[in-house]
Every structure is written in C-alpha cells, then in structure tokens.
Amino acid sequence: xxxxxxxxxxxxxxxxxxxxxxVNKAYDAVVREYASKVRVxxxxxxxxxxxxxxxxxxxxxxxxxxxxxxxxxxxxxxVKELELFPVGVKLLEAHLEQGQxxxxxxxxxxxxxxxxxxxxxxxxxxxxxEITDEMVEQALQELRQRYGELVPVERPIEAKDQVFIETEDxxxxxxxxxxxLEHVRExxxxxxxxxxxxxxxxxxxxxxxxLKTKVLEVKAxxxxxxxxxxxxxxxxxxxxxxxxxxxxxxxSQAARKVQEAKAEQLLEKLAEGLEAEIxxxxxxxxxxxxxEHMAEDLQKEKTTLQDYLKKLEEEGKLEEFRADxxxxxxxRIRRALAKEKLQEELGTxxxxxxxxxxxxxxxxxxxxxxxxxxxxxxxxxxxxxxxxLLQDKALAEALQKLE
Numbered sequence: 001x002x003x004x005x006x007x008x009x010x011x012x013x014x015x016x017x018x019x020x021x022x023v024n025k026a027y028d029a030v031v032r033e034y035a036s037k038v039r040v041x042x043x044x045x046x047x048x049x050x051x052x053x054x055x056x057x058x059x060x061x062x063x064x065x066x067x068x069x070x071x072x073x074x075x076x077x078x079v080k081e082l083e084l085f086p087v088g089v090k091l092l093e094a095h096l097e098q099g100q101x102x103x104x105x106x107x108x109x110x111x112x113x114x115x116x117x118x119x120x121x122x123x124x125x126x127x128x129x130e131i132t133d134e135m136v137e138q139a140l141q142e143l144r145q146r147y148g149e150l151v152p153v154e155r156p157i158e159a160k161d162q163v164f165i166e167t168e169d170x171x172x173x174x175x176x177x178x179x180x181l182e183h184v185r186e187x188x189x190x191x192x193x194x195x196x197x198x199x200x201x202x203x204x205x206x207x208x209x210x211l212k213t214k215v216l217e218v219k220a221x222x223x224x225x226x227x228x229x230x231x232x233x234x235x236x237x238x239x240x241x242x243x244x245x246x247x248x249x250x251x252s253q254a255a256r257k258v259q260e261a262k263a264e265q266l267l268e269k270l271a272e273g274l275e276a277e278i279x280x281x282x283x284x285x286x287x288x289x290x291x292e293h294m295a296e297d298l299q300k301e302k303t304t305l306q307d308y309l310k311k312l313e314e315e316g317k318l319e320e321f322r323a324d325x326x327x328x329x330x331x332r333i334r335r336a337l338a339k340e341k342l343q344e345e346l347g348t349x350x351x352x353x354x355x356x357x358x359x360x361x362x363x364x365x366x367x368x369x370x371x372x373x374x375x376x377x378x379x380x381x382x383x384x385x386x387x388x389l390l391q392d393k394a395l396a397e398a399l400q401k402l403e
Contacts, residue, residue, distance in 0.1 A: 001016070001017045002014060002015070002016045002017075002077075002078035002079075002081050002082055003015050003082075004082055005105065009277045010109055010110045010111075010112050010113075010277050010278075010279045011107060011108075011109065011110075012082075012084060012107070012108045012110050013092070013105065013106070013107050013108075014078065014079075014082060014084075014105070014106055014107075014108060015103065015104070015105050016074055016075070016078045016103065016104055016105075016106070017101050017102070017103045018070050018074050018101060018102040018103075019101055020099055020100055020101050022070070022102075023066065023070065023096070023098065023099070023100065023101065023102050024098070024099065026066045026069055026070055027062065027063070027066050027098055030062055030065050030066050030069070031062065034062075059098075063096055063097075063098065066096065067094060067096045067102065070096070070102050071091070071094075071104070074102075075089070075106070079108065084108055084110050085110060085111035086108045086109065086110060086111070087109050087110070087111055087279050087281050087282045087285075088108070088109035088279060088280070088281030088282070089106050089107070089108050089109070090106065090107045091104060091105075091106050092104075092105045092106060092107055093105045109279035109280065109281050109282070110279070111279075111282075112276045112277055112278055112279060112282070112337065113276065113277075114274055114275070114276045114337045114338075114340070114341040115274065115275040115276070115341075116270060116273070116274050116338065116341050116342065116345065117269070117270065117273030117274060117275075119266070119269065119270055119273075119342075119398065119402075120401065120402070122266065122269055122402060124262045124265050124266060124399075124402060125265075126258055126261045126262045126265060128254075128258060129254035129255075129257060129258060131247060131250045131251050131254060135250055136243060136246055136247050136250065139246050139249075139250060140226060140242075140243065140246055141226075143234065143246070144223045144224055144226060144230070145221070145223065147223075147224050147230070147233065147234070148221040148222060148223045148224070149221070149222050150162055150219040150220070150221055150222070151219060151220065151222045152217055152218065152219055153218050153219065153220045154192075154193075155192065155218070156189075156190045156191060156192050156218075157177065157188050157189055157190060157191050157192070157215070157218050158177070158189070158220070159177055159178065159185075159189065160177060160178055160220070160221065161177050161218055161219060161220050162174055162175070162176055162177070162218075162219040162220070162221075163175045163177060163188055163215060163217070163218055163219075164215075164216045164217040164218075164219070165188075165213050165214065165215055165216060166213070166214045166216055167199075167211050167212070167213050167214075168211060168212040168213070172216065175188065177189075181202075183199075183200045183202060183207075184199055184200075187199045187200065187213075188215070191215050192215065192218065193215050193216065193217050193218050194214075194215065195214070195215045196212060196213065196214045196215075197212075197213050197214075197215070198210040198211070198212060198213070199211050199213045226239070227239060230242075259396075259399065262399055263392075263395050263396065263399060266395065266398060266399060266402070267335055267338060267339065267395060268335075270335075270338035270339075270342065271331065271334040271335045271337075271338045272334075274334060274337060274338050274341065276334065276337055278330060278333055278334075282333060283326070283329055283330060283333065286329035286330075286332055286333050287325050287326060287329040289329075290325060290328060290329055290332075291305060291325070294308075309321075339391040339394065339395065340391065342391070342394050342395065342398055343390060343391050343393075343394035346394050346397055346398065348390060348391075348393050348394035348397055349390075350386065350389060350390040350393060354389070354393075355386060355389065356370075358385075358389055359373060359374070
C-alpha cells in the first residue's frame with residue numbers, strides 16, 4: 001500500500017507499507033540464501049536451521065538486508081501506483097520488525113510539471129537572407145577551386161602554394177603553405193625549387209633545432225576558366241544554367257538557415273517563458289554531465305578537470321565558474337523540458353518511414369548500412385536520436401503554426 005502524505009511543487013512525501021506476509025517471506029529467503037552459502041560446523045551445506053544462521057550472522061544484520069531488498073522491490077511499485085516520476089529520493093524513516101508490516105516514509109523529487117507560455121502569440125524576428133550577385137560569384141569561384149589542378153611553377157614560393165621538400169634525413173613530403181605552421185611558412189616563403197633553407201623545429205615557443213631542407217618542387221593551383229566549357233565539365237548545359245542553379249542552391253541554404261534561426265529563437269522563448277520548478281537532483285546531474293564533457297575536452301589538451309578547477313581557484317574565478325555552470329545546466333534543462341512539453345501539447349508523432357529515412361541518411365553519411373549503424377550506435381543512443389528527431393519535428397510544426 002502506498003499513499004501521498006504531502007505534496008508541494010516537485011517535493012512529494014509518501015508512505016509505503018509492505019504486508020507482514022511479504023516481510024516474513026523476504027526474511028526466510030535471506031536466511032535460506034545464507035544457509036546455502038555459510039558453512040556451519042555440524043551441518044551439511046544448506047541444512048543449518050534458521051536459528052543457527054541468525055545466531056551466527058545476527059538478526060539485526062539479516063533484517064537490514066531484508067529492508068534493503070524490500071525497498072528495492074516495493075519502491076518502484078509504489079511510485080508507479082501513485083503515478084510519480086522520481087528524479088531523486090530520500091528515505092526519511094523506516095520501521096522493520098519480523099512478523100510486522102514494513103513501513104517507511106520517503107521524500108521524492110518528482111519530475112517537474114511544466115507549463116508553456118502562450119507561444120502561439122510569439123513574434124519571431126529573423127530577417128531574410130538576400131542572395132546577391134556577389135554571393136553567387138563567390139560560390140562559383142569556390143566551385144572552380146574544387147576543379148582546380150596543381151601544376152608546377154617556375155617562381156618563388158607564395159602563400160597559397162603546395163611545396164614539396166626533402167629534409168636532411170632523406171624524408172620527402174608536401175607542405176600546404178596555407179596550413180603550415182607560422183615558422184615553417186616564414187622559412188619557405190620566397191624560396192624556389194632547388195633552394196636549401198634551414199627550417200626551425202619548435203617545441204611550443206622554443207626552437208629545438210634547425211633542419212636543413214631542400215625545396216624540390218613548387219606547385220600552384222591552376223583554376224579552370226569560368227566559361228561554357230567549365231559549365232559542361234560540372235554537368236550543366238551552359239554557364240547561365242550553372243549560375244542559376246548556384247543561385248537556387250544558395251537560396252535554399254539561406255531558407256534553411258532562416259528556419260533554423262527561427263527554431264532556435266522559438267526554443268529560447270519557450271525555455272525562458274515556461275513555468276517549471278527544477279528539482280535540485282536534476283540540476284546537479286546536468287551540471288555533472290557538463291563537467292564530464294569538459295573533462296573529455298580538457299583531456300585532449302593534455303590537462304585534467306581537477307587541474308583546471310585548481311587554476312580557477314588560484315585565480316579567484318572558481319565561484320564565477322560554478323555560477324556559470326549552474327546557469328548553463330538550468331538553461332539546458334529548461335530547453336529540454338520545453339521541447340518535451342511542446343511535443344506532448346501538439347501530439348506530434350514520428351512515423352516509421354520518417355525514422356527509417358533518417359537512419360538511411362545517417363548511414364550514407366557514415367558510409368555504412370542501416371543494420372551496421374544500428375549495431376554500432378546501440379539501443380540507448382538510437383532511442384535518444386529518435387526522441388530528438390520527434391521533438392525537432394514538433395518544433396517545426398509549431399513554427400508552421402506561427403507563419
């Protein structure tokens with residue numbers, strides 16, 4: 001039997017009573033288990049009487065284990081019966097005696113109740129993106145870059161060249177001047193094929209040594225002319241048709257960006273305006289989640305979260321960091337609650353066709369098949385992605401209602 005004693009916001013105090021018959025059954029089960037495991041002199045395994053087991057292990061110790069088991073089995077049933085969705089729980093009191101009902105009182109942090117603002121009256125202010133002739137020409141130039149060809153040049157090295165070098169130890173490799181380290185660029189700029197140059201090798205800001213290097217070849221990207229022939233090369237019948245399709249593509253991209261900006265603005269307004277009291281346990285978990293992600297990023301930079309926090313403390317910035325962390329965690333929770341409530345309010349559903357099409361697109365992007373993708377991601381990640389897709393669809397439906 002379970003009943004709610006008090007309810008205030010997300011805090012719910014409940015009382016649960018487990019019948020004496022179940023207490024006795026659980027106690028007998030614990031004793032039998034220990035009897036089968038504990039060797040008692042004078043008795044075959046599993047044949048020691050209950051009183052002997054009690055004397056050997058202690059009644060209080062056995063009752064403590066019975067209590068834990070009864071809590072584990074009765075609590076999920078109780079919250080389901082009371083239609084609660086706990087995010088945290090604290091045991092306030094518990095009374096257990098053999099032969100008597102087991103009663104306990106717990107305080108639950110329930111999943112927050114959410115009320116959305118009147119979003120149907122929202123005004124979203126996202127200016128349209130105008131596609132200019134200059135933008136079309138820039139896109140055409142980028143297309144030319146993709147069809148460019150590296151050709152040898154008889155001149156000094158320039159900032160966008162591809163240079164082939166040989167080091168004094170016989171190693172040969174190309175250097176992309178646009179992506180090379182600053183000190184490497186400085187050493188090579190202005191040099192020509194056949195020149196020898198000393199290239200610094202650095203550890204951080206310190207020059208460790210200088211490596212004797214020979215320039216073998218200098219290549220530059222030769223771009224095709226933007227003409228009718230080029231249009232045919234990329235599969236279009238004329239330069240005019242190519243230019244028109246490029247404009248259409250840019251307009252389509254711009255429309256998507258505007259819609260994405262509107263969706264983001266709508267979500268921000270929903271999160272800011274919703275009424276919800278966030279339980280501390282929920283907030284703490286989100287903060288911990290953010291810290292775990294930060295720890296992973298810091299690890300890539302060869303440092304630890306502990307060292308980072310220690311440095312913040314030394315600089316007197318730790319409290320500010322903690323405040324920002326809490327604000328970020330609360331914002332993320334409010335956004336998640338807003339999307340969840342919006343989907344519930346609109347009754348948005350995801351069809352199998354939409355889900356399968358999403359998986360097929362993802363599989364193509366990762367150059368695999370759907371079956372392999374599902375196996376690689378696992379059920380938990382798939383469910384999370386499915387929920388995200390469903391909520392994004394709800395956000396899109398809400399946008400349509402505002403247009």
